[in-house]
Amino acid sequence: MEQVYLHFPILQVLIPLLLAPICVLVGRSTFSWLITFFGSVSSLVIAISLLHSVSDGSSISYHIGGWPPPIGIEYVVDSANAFLLVLVSGISTVVLLYARDQIKLEIDEENHTLFYTCYLLCLTGLLGVLITGDVFNVFVFLEISSLSTYVLVAQGAKRDKRALKAAFNYLIMGTVGATFFVIGVGFIYMATGTLNMFDIYERINDLESSRTVRASYAFIVIGMGLKLAMFPMHLWMPGAYTYAPTVVTTFLSATATKVSLYVLIRFTFSVFHFDFNFIEQVFKFLVMPLAIIAMFAMSFVAIFQKDIKRMLAYSSIAQIGYMLLGVSLLSSEGLTATFVNLFNHGITKATLFMSLGVLTLYSGKSFLSDVQGLGKKMPWISASFLIGGLSLVGIPGTAGFISKWLLVQATIEAGVPILALLIILSSLLAIVYIWKVIEHLYFMEPHSELASQKVSFRILIPLWILSISCLYWGFDTSLTVGTSDIAANNLFNNVIKLN
Amino acid sequence: MDFIQVPSSYIFYLAAAITFVFLRDRTLRSVLLICVPIIALIQVWNLEIGNHHQVDFFNLQLELMRVDKLSKVFGLIFCLAAFLGNLYAWHVKDVVQQIATLVYTGSAIGAVFAGDLVSLFFYWEGTAIASVFLIWARRTEASYHTGMRYLLIQISSGVILLAGLAVQFHTTGSIAFEKMELSSLSSFLIFISFGIKCAFPLLHNWLQDSYPAATVTGTVILSSFTTKLAIYALARSFAGTEILIYIGAIMTLFPIFFAEIENDLRRVLAYSLNNQLGFMVVGIGVGTELALNGTASHAFAHILYKSLLFMSVGAVLFRTGTSKASELGGLYKTMPLSALCCLIGAASISAFPLFSGFVTKSLIMDATATEHYPVIWCVLVFASAGVLSHSGIKIPYFTFFAHDSGLRPKEAPINMLIAMFITSFLCVFLGVFPDTLYNILPYEVNYKPYTISHVISQLQLLCFALLAFTVIMKLGFHPPEIRAINLDSDWVYRKYLPSIMLRIINRLGSVNESTRSGLENKISSGEQILLNIFGPTANFARVFTNGVMILWIAVIFTGALAIVLF
């Protein structure tokens, strides 16, 4: 038993990876759902146990195949990625709970098995990116998740053919991003001769002036910027989120961009040295301004959207602005705020997309007029949308408030209170677009032709798990803030305590 | 922790949750809405002095129940006002309004008992967000826009409070909601935040903008809490801050003139509310025990008579569909009881002896006199005459008397009448037995309102002002009630800034010809401008081909490379 425990880091990735082909072989919708669900749950269990064992700020190093680093590939678990491992596998599990019913309406029966296979692969990729300590391995897992994501997005074609074009755009953009990233990795390898993150960190110390190292950072920022939809490289995102099946949108919005952001953070702090002058410059003159523009411009765009899914996609880009802002303060507080934001925004957006998906389950369209008056007909679902919306805006008592609060604190701590003001001002914009939906939900008469729709408990349960967690993390901050604090401190001081 | 000492706000929130989830029956909801304030009233009455309910939040200790005599008196009147308001709103079927009322009153009461700035901030925003639903509940486009403006201003007040609290926490490490000096950045921010909610001059316009836009019952509820909460907060933190005396004096003055020429009676009352707040702010500024007693008691009495006035005008609006002075008149024939209540409210606000205003306002006046502020005292006396002019005379006279408008509405519904009667009774009761009120004030009261000289001087002031009114009416100099609106400071953000924005946008030339001509038609609509920049067809949101996307990446990458390499 002890043996198994020691292999948890690799099992974290291996279980969903191995289950994927099994899924194809099974070929039946229900069975493959069961397998996928099993994979997701076991990932979650493993992630939680990993988080538990690193919660004191220590870290676990796992040597693949017994080859010690820097020769072999190393998996490293510390509180930063263990936290996100829990988020990704947790969201995946909750999404799967409701996926079955939703998928039946959105995807042809014969594609279900393959859908779940891709879902598992996507999960594998995301978990792998998080857990690996090898820079090239990051690229491989990133591409595993991206390639399966393109397929998942394209599955929306049954409802709207534009999903295909969105997936194709995403493919082009994603590949360009990944290739940029791989060029950056090549440059680092040229400069340091190693691929292990922590080994690079040691060796890169005197290379601040090296142009190779500098250029590699530029490539990596742009590559990851593309994947995490940093404004103005977000253009693939609204389409992909709008036309993808709701299950996919829910899962991706809560995880994919977060994982890419994690990679950026990891590279900035554990591969490069964040106090390199050029890194500070990049954040000061590129990332921060773009993040602020995103916060406002994208919120304004969201206000004018008629399609709620698209509105939420734009809102995600604005929210990514907050997270990037937190990172670009290059302070421990800012980093904590970003980690909390990653988590809280993940569950908030998942709640929103999921409840929206259920609200528009039968109409299939997610325009404002499609949810009109549903507040009375589907009170439970609308209420969970409301909670998600409140959390997105950052109303006290919700998870969203905690992340905004920390971010505001961090900006004041960093000595730029004007940013705090901007953050708060842009949050006001969120009120406007969320209000538009709430208004249609609650204050308008429903279309008469919409008969009262029954929603099974299989859907309600995961939805309310998410809604309640939106509220719960608004009160109990010991896990989110506590872990983020440790994670941020570890990254900031680059303390990797191996046990 | 004793069960009775749980935060009173929880009671309201619980009721709101129950209403939201369970209560489908209208009557049950109305009953609940009336019962909850009574339960809270009993609870608050029985609260012991002290700090009762601590909660840990982020390594901060929140004091949710700081009970002292100041918070208790505000807690009591808030519960009372909630009860009266809900009784008045018995007939309302709209569940949104009912929940909003519960959350709003709960937050206001919670804020009163909040012992630290963080929980104050929570409740502060709670009042802002819940109350806007009372405006939106009217469900017209106009009320939606007004509500938006209201929400924006209220939320900004909370945001500034948050900023002040953050700065304070950062510099001193304390989140205590206590007396502070107006000397540091943090206290200044907090002061501004309170000032916005308290409708300081030039920050006041949300009040006059929004209260006439709410529903009939919503305005009654609104009038009781938000501003008085701000008064409480100021009294708690900035008592004795001298600048408040002058701010308060200006607050008592300028609304008088606006109220005099305003046509919408509910807006007249909003101006009058602003003027009354001025008295309280002066009291806070003076800051002596007498003055603070005056502020607390005046807030107490004010909530009652202002609700009463809003109730009677609301009843008229409910029955006739308008609250414009120019459309009303002669309603005493069919709404005599409402007229009577309105007269009692008018007498109370004008501070006629034997009515509540008389026994509370004089505390503040006396405090300014004993502390030797002769000019301020004169201003307050002047303002008292002003109160008489718009709330004492204008409201009842142009609604119920004056020329006959020909309207013959039915008397107000029975629930409204009962609420008005109880409130009227309380107004008179406090006026006749001021000691009941004086006993619950924060400090010991050694003040006798009913001295001969005080009664005589007040009667002289009021009677001669009335005489002046009759003379002016006879001479025909009184500004006629006409259908018009008056500009106020909101003009800046409703008219001026949008036009400036438009000019800038035009100058930039980022708008193409066809939309520009369309734009000119909607010169006032800032929304249109935003639409042109951020709307679905604008550059920011267009669906690009992936070639363009890649081009963007190339641009950003070049930027990044330049930054990194040089």
Place this chain on the structure above:
Amino acid sequence: MIFEHNFIMGHLNYWLFIMLMMTGLFIVISRGNLIKKIVGLNIFQTSVFMFYISIGKVAGGTAPIFPMDMNINPSILYSNPLPHVLILTAIVVGIATTALGLALIVRIREAYGTIEDEEISLIEADEQKLETQSQLA
């Protein structure tokens, strides 16, 4: 300095890599035909492969292969095998991407009847207009 012989010839592999990369990107940007876009993407990716392989080359080094008898002669210079191995993985990824892209193009062609980016955009714009109209109505 820029025109120094050494600067150009010494970094020849980088210049070629950059040229190839730009060519690929330019195709992605400028061509409307989706298949051509995929081809451009391939060229772009290939340039990176070339880059990796070239940095693994040690001047005068031979292929990093164990001799049959497993007796390694320390005097023989080997090229660095690691980048080459990495690129094997990257090539697999590239092929998968290409395959997926082409598969998507097939589906796009079925759905839209064209594989020209501009035409697809027009069709989508029409659709969007219809949607907005139905919203207004």
Place this chain on the structure above:
Amino acid sequence: MNDNNKKLKETTNPVGSILFGWLDHRHSTRIIIGTLSVSCFVLLLVDFVYHRHGHFMIEEVPGFFALYGFLMFSLIILGATTLRYFVKRREDYYGTKAVDSDMTENKK
């Protein structure tokens, strides 16, 4: 005249006629003004009989409050009339999305 009166009676609330019925009397206005003038006069007289103690000297001047009240009230009316000259606008000044013009439509 009689007919008109009758009509009024029909539409008037019975409580109303008890409370405010006297207002319909022909001389009601004169009675009110008369009462008011008399009470003002009496109040003014009291000042000369009774010496008031105030915080300020000016309070002790007989008739100070009376004069102040009268003049200030007039000043308010005057000030308000002047103010109206500057700030008066049409009801739909802020466009159709303002509450005031909204009410106009309600009326229709």
